[in-house]
Amino acid sequence: MSPQPAPLRFGYGTNGLTDLRLDEALGLLADLGYDGVGLTLDHMHLDPLAPDLATRTAAVARRLGELELTATVETGARYVLDPRRKHGPSLLDPDPDARAARTELLITAVKVAADLGAHAVHCFSGITPSNTDADTAWKRLEDALLPVLDAAAFAGVPIAIEPEPGHLLGNLADFHHLRTSLGNPAPLGLTLDIGHCQCLEPVPPAECVRDAGPWLRHVQIEDMRRGVHEHLPFGEGEIDFPPVLDALAATGYQGLTVVELPRHSHAGPELARTSIEFLNTARTKGETAS
Numbered sequence: 041m042s043p044q045p046a047p048l049r050f051g052y053g054t055n056g057l058t059d060l061r062l063d064e065a066l067g068l069l070a071d072l073g074y075d076g077v078g079l080t081l082d083h084m085h086l087d088p089l090a091p092d093l094a095t096r097t098a099a100v101a102r103r104l105g106e107l108e109l110t111a112t113v114e115t116g117a118r119y120v121l122d123p124r125r126k127h128g129p130s131l132l133d134p135d136p137d138a139r140a141a142r143t144e145l146l147i148t149a150v151k152v153a154a155d156l157g158a159h160a161v162h163c164f165s166g167i168t169p170s171n172t173d174a175d176t177a178w179k180r181l182e183d184a185l186l187p188v189l190d191a192a193a194f195a196g197v198p199i200a201i202e203p204e205p206g207h208l209l210g211n212l213a214d215f216h217h218l219r220t221s222l223g224n225p226a227p228l229g230l231t232l233d234i235g236h237c238q239c240l241e242p243v244p245p246a247e248c249v250r251d252a253g254p255w256l257r258h259v260q261i262e263d264m265r266r267g268v269h270e271h272l273p274f275g276e277g278e279i280d281f282p283p284v285l286d287a288l289a290a291t292g293y294q295g296l297t298v299v300e301l302p303r304h305s306h307a308g309p310e311l312a313r314t315s316i317e318f319l320n321t322a323r324t325k326g327e328t329a330s
Contacts, residue, residue, distance in 0.1 A: 043253065043292025048285060049075035050319050051296040053114065053260070054085045057308040062086060066103055068309055072316050076110035078260070078298035079158070081149055082117035088148050089120065097155045104156065112200075112258050112296050113153040114162040115146060130166025131184040132177050132208060139184045142166075146188040146199075154195040159295045160257040161192065162231045164202045165209035177208050182222055192227035200257035202231035205240055205269040212241060212252060219255070229257030233300065235264030235271055238279050245279055246287040253291030260300040261319075271301055273311055274318040285319070286326035 052074055057065040062085045069077055079100075081088040086100055104111060121141055122128040129138030149161045168177045185199070192199045201218070203211045209218060215230055222228060230252055237248035249256075261284075263277030264270065274281070288297065299315045301308075 043290070045289045046292050046294050048289055048323055049110070049294070049296050050316060051076040051078050051110075051112065051298040052312050052315065053078035053080060053298050053300050053302065055080040055082070055114065055116065056299070056301040056304050056311065058082070058084055058305040059308060062100065063103060065308075066100075066107055066109060068312060070107035070109055072313055073320075074109070074312075074316060076112070076296045076298075077104075078112050078114050078162075078296065078300070079156070080114040080117050081145075081152065082120050086152070087120075088145060088152065093148070093152070094155070097152050101156050110296060111153075111156050111158040112160050112162060112298060113149050113156065113158045114298075115149050116162065116164065116302075121145060127166060131163075132166045132169055132172070132180050134169055134172065139180060143184045143187055147191045150188065150191045150195050150197050150199075153197045158197065160198050160200040160229065160231075162200050162202060162258050163188075164204045164231075165207045167206055168208045174208075178218070178221065181208060181218065185222070185228075189222075189225050189227045193225075198227050198229045198257045200229045200231040202233060202258075202260070203236060204233075205236060210240070211236075212248065215255070230255040231258040231260060232256055233260040233262075234279065234284055235260075235262045235277070235300070236269070238264045238266060238277065239269050240267070246283040249284060249287040249291060253293065256291060256293045256295070258295055259288065259293065259297040261297050262300045271303060273301060273304065274315060274322075281319075281322040282326035284326075285323050289323075289326075
């Protein structure tokens, strides 16, 4: 039986609102009519390494409830673990202790997500270190993820790994490689970034959505151009969005579709406004066409 079309729910990523306090960002998104937030754990927004995390998380959970927002927890903060290495250390780091630090951060994210009632925890593999062969890199990734998947199973919060251009796990085929290598664990799902589909997948974004449907646990969305990994505001790239949103609804996906503009915080409030207007218009066009 095919999935029933699901109403799309839009969110905006706090990594694109880093000039706002978290409470202000959440209030802005609620006022603009968003359904939720992609909450990146970082020093300015629910720091996962600062004291009293459980108390601070409980306060954010109350605020989300007051604003009737839901959440996805994202773990793509650039320097949260190492102030000198972007996204370091990764799950592929040659140093076992460094890999363990990333694993522990993801386990912390799972606990935060459970306390927030979030629908998924997003992560990615990282770039293969120099002088590291592919088999070694995949083995490190699998081993580093196993404790995270155990925590996710216990908490009832899926892990949604993102194919990221230039990373070991860089496309949908790589996701399926990991999934099958691990024996199709129930907690492991997919973060699908619509812009990345346009950037490098061999089929159009709407077809990527249809192919990925059974494994979708989180969706990120922005505009992008073929062959250029640059997150763009809607209308500045090449993506035809009504068919993409129509395909996404047809999968039955019920999580958030989160606007991902991490390099545009300087214009975050205005882009949050224009983005929700664009998405609502594109959704209506897709429903009318179908």
